[in-house]
Amino acid sequence: MKTPNANAWPNDQRPPLARRRSLVLALAGGAALASLPARAQPAAGSKGDILIGRSTALSGGMAPFLSPIHEGQEAAVEDVNAKGGVGGRKIRLVSLDDGFDARRALDNAKQLNEKDGVLALFGVAGTSQVMTLLPYLAQAKLPLISVYTGSPAVRAQQHPYLFTTRASYADELVKIVRNLVAVQTSRIAVAYENNDFGKLLLPLVEKTIAAEGATLAGSHALASSGEDANDAAKALAAQKPQAVLLVAAGPSVVAYVRANRAHLGVPIYTLSLGAGTAVLKALGDDARGLAVARTGPSPTKPTMALTRDFQASMKRHDKPVDYDRYTGYMDARVLIEGLRAAGPGVTRASLVQAMEGLGNLDLGGFSYQFSAQNHHGSNYVDIAVVGSGGVYRQ
Template sequence: MLAACVVTVVLAACSGESSPEKGATSTPGVTSDTVTIGCSLPLTGHASYLGKQTLYGAQAYLNAVNEAGGVAGRTIKLITLDDGYDPPRCVANTQQLIVEDRVFCLFSYVGTPTTAKIIPLLEEARVPLVGSFTGADVLRFPFRRYIVNIRASYYQETAAAVDHLVSDLGFDRVAVLYQYDAYGFDGLKGTEMALKSLGLAPVARGSYIRGTMDVEEGVGRLLEANPQAIVMIGTYGPCAKAIKLARARGYRGLFYAVSFVGADEIARILGPGDDTPLLMSQVAPPPDLPEAAALLTGVMDYARLLARSFPEERPNVVGLEGFINARVLVEGLRRAGRELTREHFLDAIESITNFSVGIASPVSFAKDRHQGLERVYFTRFDHGHFQMVTDWGRIKEILAASAKMTSVPTELDGAGGPGAVGSDR
């Protein structure tokens, strides 16, 4: 499928040394007719859905740009490497992209533990990274000139979620299940800070090791504390298993997951027959929901271009984020013009204010602010699909109905079942 794209994609097995291109400038990755960018993200493994959909969304837009003649007379060449959501592989890929492939910039990385590890490489080589599918605080503070974030942060997601849990739903017993790595720690800290600001603290914390499905001990620890809500900072497979396990053990409270969990994939694993009270925050409104139409004036472009490049895929919020990343990248290249250098490109990014990317919230940057979006949206799981949350009173009603239920799945059903191990599509 990737080979069918108009954007030139060079997979890891095909990469290697090449002779200097005719008409090359002194800026790495820039020739008279091409600008080369690099991307490392999970195309295999337990986070591959997130990596693939981010890439599909970005490529859909870049394909269209190239078909229209590129930017400032240059087409965009994208070198894509698979890191399997493994930090050492991501570091090795990044070194290859910077040193061997001599890319102009890096683009659309996926994951906190992977992206956080390449910060020293970016700063030493002075290579920009534009748009990452992570809300990690370490990419935002202290301010880093060579990192351009677009999405809202995990601190913003968890702060908004905790505010709704406490203020709108009246909860005071919140537990946290987190992946034991930089990503999980970031989400845990954000949740703790948000609760502390309201005079509360997590009633329990449980964790699991990245790359495993070993959530039993963590879930058991949380249920002992009798929480009203469980915050989940993980990936779709382990989080889905945790939900099924907790429900099988009689838990009838609310689950909340941050955006990185992956709404479409966890919905697929849970299935249309599941009625779990599950909320998810998003940094862009889901493009396939009727309620989001007023918020997504440009979503038809995403859906149309995705269908052109990847006809088997359907629009989803992860792909939309990749699409938005690509729009910001291209706008920065457009503003930088023909005299393209990395520093000039970053200056151009910092000049972007109130730039529409097709959703209600415009993108804005500044010389001391490299996060383009701030808004957080909420969705709720409803028998296999996620719906926009517009009435928190309705969430209270759903929870009350769930608490009255007496029929529960068996322990075996909770821990197993189709898709429970988070297998890739």
């Protein structure tokens, strides 16, 4: 059995994101203006539950797309708690709804830190949300483990309290474009979401296409609601692309895939967040042929011990086996290993030290690499294609 290589795309092959460093500094400077109340960190000790804070979208348009990830996280936590927890202490997720809004995410982080006294944050979703939190994490010395954004802006400078578990969008884009070039599809159009996420990634997409020897046929913005998907597809059709690279998430993906079928008929490649469980369910057979960058192994192939553990967990919890739940499950397993390495008297400082000391972390066939110099545990990417009924081909 071949273990996926978490270092498949070395850092020096990643195209830089324009203005990413200035964005980090601008956001950090703005957030630093807010004063941080003096609060004591949670006391070290080995009694009581281990409180982990989770600010995420429990309501709003992105909630259905994140819900399966939450279920995977919760299953892994429930599994370890059923076996006595970590060092005899149970893990308790303290969840607050941010509605996928960056300001609410920051307010939630302050509440979780200053009122609830959580040990760490876990599983924050969204580029704007994470970028807004970074200065506060540094001030509060509050670890954040696992985020659901692959934006290179988040990784532009190593943050002392941020640990990621998924490949960056730069890694995903390189894999996508190389795959297209390998099958002699070199004329690529880009449909990108008309928000910070899409606008920040567009320069990186353009540079990746050029660096890999392909040609940018054209690009067109797409409303987050997807209401202008037909206009975008028609505009791109006029550029005669051989494929479309879709940089979007949520409702706009559903709308564009259908519009692409109607007006272009060329293959669509998208990032990992673009084809989650809710998107595939909404599309049904319309998702057939969609190619997706995946940042973890297949959840349905029981060739790894980790996958078998996940499948057994989903059976116990009566949940479907899919990529989204597997993502949440794997990320919670990394958190659990960090807590174990920190010992029963875990503190924020010892958790950070433990995460950096994990080194080569093998969860049972899938490996991560952490160190004091590297807080980004994986850059593994593969391409999966959706078959009939919205099910990935194996």
